[in-house]
Amino acid sequence: MTDNKLAKVPNSGEIIKYINETLEVPNNPIIPFISGDGIGPDIWFASVRVFDAAVKKAFDNTKKIEWMEVYAGEKAHELSGEWLPEETAQIIKKYSVAIKGPLTTPIGGGFRSLNVSLRQILDLYACIRPVRHFEGVPSPVKEPQKLNVVIYRENTEDVYAGIEWKSGSKEAKQLIEYIRDNFGKNIRDLSGIGIKPISPFNSKRLVKKALQFAVDKNRSSITLVHKGNIQKFTEGAFRDWGYEVAKDDFSSQVISEADLWDKYNGQANGKVVIKDRIADSIFQQILLRPTEYDVLATTNLNGDYISDACAAQVGGLGLAPGANISDEVALFEATHGTAPKYAGQNKVNPGSLILSGVMMLEHLGWHKAADMIVDATQRTISEKTVTYDLARQMEGATKVSTSGFADAIIANL
Numbered sequence: 001m002t003d004n005k006l007a008k009v010p011n012s013g014e015i016i017k018y019i020n021e022t023l024e025v026p027n028n029p030i031i032p033f034i035s036g037d038g039i040g041p042d043i044w045f046a047s048v049r050v051f052d053a054a055v056k057k058a059f060d061n062t063k064k065i066e067w068m069e070v071y072a073g074e075k076a077h078e079l080s081g082e083w084l085p086e087e088t089a090q091i092i093k094k095y096s097v098a099i100k101g102p103l104t105t106p107i108g109g110g111f112r113s114l115n116v117s118l119r120q121i122l123d124l125y126a127c128i129r130p131v132r133h134f135e136g137v138p139s140p141v142k143e144p145q146k147l148n149v150v151i152y153r154e155n156t157e158d159v160y161a162g163i164e165w166k167s168g169s170k171e172a173k174q175l176i177e178y179i180r181d182n183f184g185k186n187i188r189d190l191s192g193i194g195i196k197p198i199s200p201f202n203s204k205r206l207v208k209k210a211l212q213f214a215v216d217k218n219r220s221s222i223t224l225v226h227k228g229n230i231q232k233f234t235e236g237a238f239r240d241w242g243y244e245v246a247k248d249d250f251s252s253q254v255i256s257e258a259d260l261w262d263k264y265n266g267q268a269n270g271k272v273v274i275k276d277r278i279a280d281s282i283f284q285q286i287l288l289r290p291t292e293y294d295v296l297a298t299t300n301l302n303g304d305y306i307s308d309a310c311a312a313q314v315g316g317l318g319l320a321p322g323a324n325i326s327d328e329v330a331l332f333e334a335t336h337g338t339a340p341k342y343a344g345q346n347k348v349n350p351g352s353l354i355l356s357g358v359m360m361l362e363h364l365g366w367h368k369a370a371d372m373i374v375d376a377t378q379r380t381i382s383e384k385t386v387t388y389d390l391a392r393q394m395e396g397a398t399k400v401s402t403s404g405f406a407d408a409i410i411a412n413l
Contacts, residue, residue: 006070040073084117102337126325154198175193
């Protein structure tokens with residue numbers, strides 16, 4: 001692109017293309033990145049060294065990522081006066097794959113979440129978060145290794161659609177009066193009003209992607225997580241639409257939990273079992289019976305809660321990767337916040353972004369490099385060479401900086 005105002009296209013490298021529902025990845029793909037706000041630059045510059053070292057070693061210099069910086073958040077605002085330049089989203093869309101650090105979003109007033117904005121602009125409808133335990137990572141539960149789930153969270157609607165009006169506003173008052181007059185529902189005066197849209201289109205495509213993953217990866221089950229016992233026409237509908245997708249599109253590969261026992265005597269015979277659980281119940285289930293859950297498909301808000309709760313069982317967000325994916329675009333990101341009080345201190349754990357990069361490499365089909373990073377990360381943790389967040393919980397640990405942790409992983413590749 002020659003008309004970019006901020007981003008500079010690398011002198012070498014080729015564009016990843018999405019052709020006939022297949023990602024066409026050259027040996028030298030151009031991949032946009034957003035370093036992020038707060039601790040973002042610290043963890044990005046540590047992580048990118050790990051990615052480059054793994055790719056170089058795995059493929060003996062025959063493959064190489066050409067990185068292209070694009071801008072969002074504080075750095076974009078400094079350069080252009082905009083928090084999310086239109087150029088950034090357009091570049092990510094054009095290049096198909098990108099990775100980012102955490103971005104600033106104030107609580108309450110101010111600009112909308114940049115993360116949510118990117119997801120909606122690019123229609124990144126599936127938030128994917130694998131959660132697994134690395135041996136040696138301190139955990140608040142006795143057997144964290146029993147939890148190994150992949151969460152597929154609908155990413156574009158629910159309360160995150162941002163349809164709400166402030167208490168006392170003209171719009172909120174009008175809506176309250178309209179609902180009272182036309183539907184006979186009482187809402188207390190001065191209530192803030194929010195609307196929670198959940199559609200069959202978005203629900204079905206999310207569940208379809210989760211089911212396809214479960215089938216392709218030979219996972220044992222998929223669980224629809226919902227609050228349909230209370231919110232029957234949104235959360236409950238999500239559950240019903242999920243079962244419809246399983247029946248209509250995966251009838252030869254997926255069986256219901258009821259049929260598993262009624263027709264197959266508890267023997268799945270290689271098929272994926274689809275079941276559902278109430279949202280509050282699943283919080284108990286992942287603690288008490290984690291081995292019974294494999295892939296979770298959820299509405300937006302429930303997925304936000306449950307993914308953090310799962311991450312807490314295996315050591316926290318410092319080692320929790322994530323991706324936001326559409327049919328044609330994939331944006332990988334650290335799942336934690338910007339932690340501004342630690343910005344520039346070269347202190348925090350870069351594991352979330354490093355493992356998000358692992359997901360990115362798997363998405364590219366570069367599995368050897370991805371596996372090498374996972375193995376090296378496990379080896380580094382087993383050697384108790386860790387950042388402060390883990391070192392303070394591990395007896396005999398060697399505390400290292402953000403960049404020092406990256407150095408240790410690279411040495412263990």
